[in-house]
Amino acid sequence: MDPFTIHSTPSCSSSGPSCADITAGFIRQHPYISILSSFAIICLLTTVWSTRSFNAPRNNKSKITQPPTIPYMIPGLYHGFGFLINGLAKFFTIILREYGERTPFLVRPGPMKFAIVTDAAHIRTVFQAKQMSIRQLHAQIFGKLFGAPKSALEVYTKDASHLPEEQRIEYAHISLPRRYFTGPHLNTLSERYLADLRHNLAAVHFKEGNWVAIEDMFSYFQRIITRTMIDVIFGTKFLQLYPRTIADFWEFDRNLDTFSAGTPRFMASAAYETRDRLLKNFVEWEDLMLKADGVLDDEADWNEWGLKFIRARQKAFLSMEGMNAEARASENLGILQGSNSNLLPSVFWTVFEVLRKPSLKTKVTKEIKQHLASNSNTIDISKLGTIPLLQSLHSEVLRLRLATATARTVEQTDVQLDDQYKLTKGTTAFVFSRPLALNHALWSQARPLTVSKPLKDFWAERFLTADGRFSVEGISGCWVPFGGGTHICPGRHFAKNVALSTLALLLGENEVELVDWSVLDEVLPEEEGLAMGFIRPKVDVPVRLRKRKGFIQ
Numbered sequence: 001m002d003p004f005t006i007h008s009t010p011s012c013s014s015s016g017p018s019c020a021d022i023t024a025g026f027i028r029q030h031p032y033i034s035i036l037s038s039f040a041i042i043c044l045l046t047t048v049w050s051t052r053s054f055n056a057p058r059n060n061k062s063k064i065t066q067p068p069t070i071p072y073m074i075p076g077l078y079h080g081f082g083f084l085i086n087g088l089a090k091f092f093t094i095i096l097r098e099y100g101e102r103t104p105f106l107v108r109p110g111p112m113k114f115a116i117v118t119d120a121a122h123i124r125t126v127f128q129a130k131q132m133s134i135r136q137l138h139a140q141i142f143g144k145l146f147g148a149p150k151s152a153l154e155v156y157t158k159d160a161s162h163l164p165e166e167q168r169i170e171y172a173h174i175s176l177p178r179r180y181f182t183g184p185h186l187n188t189l190s191e192r193y194l195a196d197l198r199h200n201l202a203a204v205h206f207k208e209g210n211w212v213a214i215e216d217m218f219s220y221f222q223r224i225i226t227r228t229m230i231d232v233i234f235g236t237k238f239l240q241l242y243p244r245t246i247a248d249f250w251e252f253d254r255n256l257d258t259f260s261a262g263t264p265r266f267m268a269s270a271a272y273e274t275r276d277r278l279l280k281n282f283v284e285w286e287d288l289m290l291k292a293d294g295v296l297d298d299e300a301d302w303n304e305w306g307l308k309f310i311r312a313r314q315k316a317f318l319s320m321e322g323m324n325a326e327a328r329a330s331e332n333l334g335i336l337q338g339s340n341s342n343l344l345p346s347v348f349w350t351v352f353e354v355l356r357k358p359s360l361k362t363k364v365t366k367e368i369k370q371h372l373a374s375n376s377n378t379i380d381i382s383k384l385g386t387i388p389l390l391q392s393l394h395s396e397v398l399r400l401r402l403a404t405a406t407a408r409t410v411e412q413t414d415v416q417l418d419d420q421y422k423l424t425k426g427t428t429a430f431v432f433s434r435p436l437a438l439n440h441a442l443w444s445q446a447r448p449l450t451v452s453k454p455l456k457d458f459w460a461e462r463f464l465t466a467d468g469r470f471s472v473e474g475i476s477g478c479w480v481p482f483g484g485g486t487h488i489c490p491g492r493h494f495a496k497n498v499a500l501s502t503l504a505l506l507l508g509e510n511e512v513e514l515v516d517w518s519v520l521d522e523v524l525p526e527e528e529g530l531a532m533g534f535i536r537p538k539v540d541v542p543v544r545l546r547k548r549k550g551f552i553q
């Protein structure tokens, strides 16, 4: 065949069928084309319309309305697709990166309505509003993330005000942690942590006089500190029975987004199997505890089955209708996650920042030496937590290296955010710690001294006042790593004690050095917009440790 011959193709000519006829015939033969093109047109129009309404200036300023909804493509589904494919953390990260400057606004993954607030006054309102609660969110979290059975979810949402206090979920979630993570209980708990950490460090490999190389400080901390936290909270029996828990927990934690997006089991079977194993172990462990004579009523702050706090919770759950063994196991998985997930990076970055700045290391070591317990060369944890420099160091780590999210849902009447916007029933407001932590205008207005160094940089002294005191006065609205209001993290004092006593133990009882200074520039990723989670070191940080003879002199 002549390669240059132009072959005839169906064309629109005056003699043959018209263009419209050909198109109509084609569409009749392929009806899905018309459905797809109608859908594309609807999406296009919806995008144009929703973008215009999001950007439109507010004409009627006297009318209080809901915040605008960020642009979307598909009516009814709104932003549901992005939510499903990305999971909660990535979804919010993308949204904050794009619209973070324009809050408050609404995001709507399908039937849910989320409000994003970053203004300090709005956040105060959200934390304090009586009409907002955490109930709906808890039902979601325990159902989706921690695998609670459907039959238990009502416990989180139904009104239990007619029941005795001990049979309400708030008793286990608010009253008990407040009681057992403060005052004398906090001291016992923190001492226990320090003793167990010392024991676990010694058990690994430390001998006086020998340098021990650690290839990656982050995974080393993951193993040793998670072990210590589990020994303290759930007792030493737990890891004896289920030694795989540490690895399983971090595998579970890595997959939180999979669970929050509601990914079906067949698409993430390994993640679900890991969670099943953790839950099964908690069920079995509790069963053994309940069979052990007198353990549940033991008044000691700690025994080999864990903290009194855990036993008191188990007892409370046993009296609540719907909280069966599986539901109690998900609650324990929640405690395992809540007590380790953010804690680990906070300890890692605290130690890392001190090790990489020799002048800070010298100052911190001097403070630790000055605050040893009287008459002995051991660490006095309650004193440690009052040293201004260490308090500031810890707060700065939480400000810059963690990204926490807190949420509350409007239960009944509207909540007025300001003279323009309100949140209506069913809206869940999200507060993210990180956009606030990096908001220069807010910090400089609240306390100008805090921005003497750029907020994107780590500055251990940021929270010190001109006369050297530690204070969050004026800046508490921009620093919310622990959430706020009634549900503010009850473990925050313990978290501080853990981070600072780990640092003091490492520096005081050991010599610790970074091995490879050349990796320092590569450790920190650019994670400005991260909405939830923590800044993970990009490369391994090798260190070496040598046990001192006694405590540092």
Ligand code: HEM
Residues within 6 Å of the ligand: 173, 174, 177, 338, 339, 340, 342, 343, 346, 398, 402, 404, 405, 406, 407, 481, 482, 483, 484, 485, 486, 487, 488, 489, 490, 491, 492, 494, 495
């Ligand atoms: C640096 C470490 C930690 C951070 C950044 C952190 C952060 C948070 C945040 C943001 C919340 C939600 C607060 C709210 O809704 O307003 C929370 C709740 C909670 N945290 Fe922590 N947390 C840490 C360590 C711990 C530890 C060590 C424990 C216990 C041993 C703990 C126990 C809890 C509990 C039980 C809740 C639930 C409170 C409730 O629902 O009322 N946390 N935490």
